[in-house]
Amino acid sequence: MEAQRTGRTRRGGAAVAETHEARAAREAVVEAALAALDLDAKTRLLAGQDMWSLPALPEIGLTSLVMSDGPIGVRGRHWTADDPSVALPSPTALAAAWDPGLAHRAGALLAQEARRKGVHVLLAPTVNLHRSPLGGRHFEAYSEDPYLTGRIGAGYVAGVQSGGVGTTVKHFVANDAETERFTVNNLISQRALRELYLAPFEAIVQQARPWGVMTAYNTVNGTTMTEHRRLVNDVLRGEWGFDGFNVSDWTAARSTVGAVEGGLDVAMPGPKTVYGKALARAVREGEVTEAHVDSAVRNVLRLAARVGVLAGAEPVVARAELPPPVDGTALAREIARRSFVLVRNEGAALPLKPRTTVALSGAAARDARVLGGGSATVFPARTVSPLDGLTAVLPEGALTYTVGADPNTELGVADQGFTLRAICRDTADRVLATVPVPDGQIKWMGSDLPEGVTHDTLHSVELTGTFTPRATGPHTFGITGIGAFTLTVDGTAYYDDVQRPVEDDPFISFFGAPEPRAVVELAADRPVEVSLRHTVAQPVGIPLRVVGFTLAHQVPRRDPDELIAEAVAAARAADTAVVVVATTERVESEGYDRTDLRLPGRQDDLVHAVAAANPNTVVIVNSGSPVELPWREEVAAVLLGWFPGQEAGAALADVLTGTHEPGGRLPTTWGPLAAAPVSRVLPENGELPYTEGVFIGYRAWERAGRTPSYPFGHGLGYTDWTYDDIKADSSSVTVRVTNSGARHGREVVQLYLAPTAHDPERPSRWLAGFAGVEAGPGESVEVRIELPRRSFEIWDETANRWAVVKGSYEIQAGRSIADRRLATTINV
DSSP: OOOOOOOBOOOSOOOOOOOHHHHHHHHHHHHHHHHTOOHHHHHHHTBOSSSSEEOOBGGGTBOOEEEEEOSSSOOOSSSSSSSOOOOOOOHHHHHHTOOHHHHHHHHHHHHHHHHHTTOOEEEOOBOOOOOSTTOTTGGGSOOSOHHHHHHHHHHHHHHHHHTTOEEOEEEETTOOOOTTTTTOEEEOOHHHIIIIISHHHHHHHHHHOOSEEEEOSSEETTEEGGGOHIIIIIIIIIITOOOSEEEEOTTOOOOHHHHHHTTOOBBOSOSSSSSTHHHHHHHHTTSSOHHHHHHHHHHHHHHHHHHTOBTTOOOSSOGGGSOOOOOHHHHHHHHHHHHOEEEEEGGGOOSOOTTOOEEEEOHHHHSOOOSOBSTTOOOOSOOOOHHHHHHHHSOTTSEEEEOOOOSOOSOEESOTTEEEEEEEEOTTOOEEEEEEESSSEEEEETTOOOTTOOTTTOOEEEEEEEEOOSSOEEEEEEEESSEEEEEEETTEEEEEEEEOOSSSOHHHHHHSOOEEEEEEEEOTTOOEEEEEEEEOOOOTTOSSOEEEEEEEEEOOOOOHHHHHHHHHHHHHTSSEEEEEEEOOTTTSBTTBOOSOOOOSTTHHHHHHHHHHHOSSEEEEEEOSSOOOOTTTTTSSEEEEOOSOOTTHHHHHHHHHHTSSOOOOOOSSOBOOGGGOSOOOOOOBTTEEEOTTTTOOHHHHHHHHTOOOSBOTTOOBOSSOEEEEEEEEOSSEEEEEEEEOSSSOEEEEEEEEEEESSOOTTSOSOEEEEEEEEEEOTTOEEEEEEEOOGGGGEEEETTTTEEEEOOSEEEEEEESSSSOEEEEEEEEO
16 A cells, blocks of 8 residues: 655744734834833833743733743742643653654643743743753753754744743853853854854744743853844844844843843843843933833833733734643653654564563652753652553553662752641741742742742741651751751751851852751651751842752662662563663753763663663663763663653653654764763853864764764654655755555654765755654655755855855755665755
């Protein structure tokens, strides 16, 4: 049987459609509102009134505009689990699906979540590139490739905005690492800026018309991004026609005049910023023109009109036009399984055979690692671990579980077994509020305090509740934070003293590694009372009013060799061994970069040992970005699961048992750090030169002639594909593929453009297009993929413009950058 399925592929990132008349009517309301405001009101609007919102201006019918962190969920205005959020897989997982349409659906769900929580603007997506594998926040970005990043980002933005909620594409631009991110001066050639780092932003602006952009902390070529008039005013607004609002990353704005003249519209958070009263004073003293203020206010009012909080203006998406409700649980599960990348599958180890017995090991199988650390954190109503997911689908008696190895080698936030609440008291020890908390971490920033509590009245916070241990033995308790603390466990006070900054950087002292303060012998399943009382003190050097500290905990440390031996014994007795390995929040998080790519703890030792005992070993890797896999040739199968979100275990069970195919392809090259051509993230004297130019990711691996562990675009399914035919012209390519396997499947057809004439200043090839196709056994599919004109262009630094490089190009179609099946040549 053969089926013909021909059609132009959709971009998946089209902007919300609206008429010229609707835009003009909205602009008229914006101009009238602007004209009705005096200078003080205008400058007040440009400064956050608190951590997450802009002030209401009743005189023009403007209600407060609320922002919230993303990108995998919508946390809302408070760091709390009281109002749970859907937790989707990490952005690297979303990109691994290579499907802008799926990204659009994810965005539509997040808009639904935002509306439910009263949020008007989502602080996402992150479209910085995976320049170095050591980037600690890469789980929150999409890919090493600017074209793939732009396509996925455009789909996401269009999806969110189809639900009437704004986005802020971030971090503009070159926030590609965390080390010294507040001050680092990234030195980047104009060609690399245009062809790599600006490219995803440009694509998203053109395809999805985002309503917002967030400028980064860092400096680019000597100018901090919140004051970078050339990149913001000339390029973003001028060349690309961006008409949305530009908000600073939190606390990034440093100069009143420099920021407003550099195109920054909103300085967050408030109430103390470089705008507000400071900006009004600068205008009155002649340091800046009121026209600059008006331009910024106009952009903010336009955003307010678009999301429906400015009286008299019709929102871009009327309530009657909102997308139909989305089942968040089902979509989270679908994205996860479609993101899983099967990079190795010897002897068809997966899917699992019927009636297979399984020995599951790894602490991450029980306590799932489902999201990255930092501002991307949300609190789902439920999390399905791999152990939960496999227990639900395998027959009784088919599954055994052992810990094997624990990636958490140091104290972590108190969570498993803890039921906690925070009690806020004033100086007279009167209770101001009592609120439940999801774990042992308190992060109250600005006005993000429990109802009835203010910074002026708050004197102390007590984290208190019960802890029910899962294991008997010595439990370690610790503290992160600055100031006076009293730690009590089971009626005994173990610490009553003051913790002082351990480094000059207050953020490290505030949110760094916990200090161990007590070792307590506890019995499994016997609840004990725990309390950590903190006298609030504002740390020097942090510009926000913050209440932040952590109750940390570590389970009794059993002999690692004994744990591995238990896992080996179980693996030897089972048909299949499944090992789940993972990174931790101390490895992948906002705020710091990695120093290596190794899995923490004894996890590598566990895999080596289990694979030696059972050659039919399957390893699940839960990390947001690449880790080294020194045992990859010893095991039967390797499945990269990223940070898979709240439905992690359910999606994993779907894929392992074969009810669904793993659908992912690598959005980033995986290889050992020693072989990585670009790895530096450490500035020297405050500067980080991007000396590699346009050669990052697979472009750099190919230039260096090095073979990675797994190449960009790689991913296996449960069926096979043959590539039959390719036809091309300068604007599109048609590829015919056949499902030559025994079951229905999905293939990602990837196009790479390679100039036939060698040019050492250009990569040997680059991604120019892709499309997902589906077919049953024996079916053929023909897909047409557009070739963007930009694929044939370079940035001419002499002429300061894009220029087509004429000549002969080979168009290569295949399954990855290293597995190219068909080729044809065109002349441009």
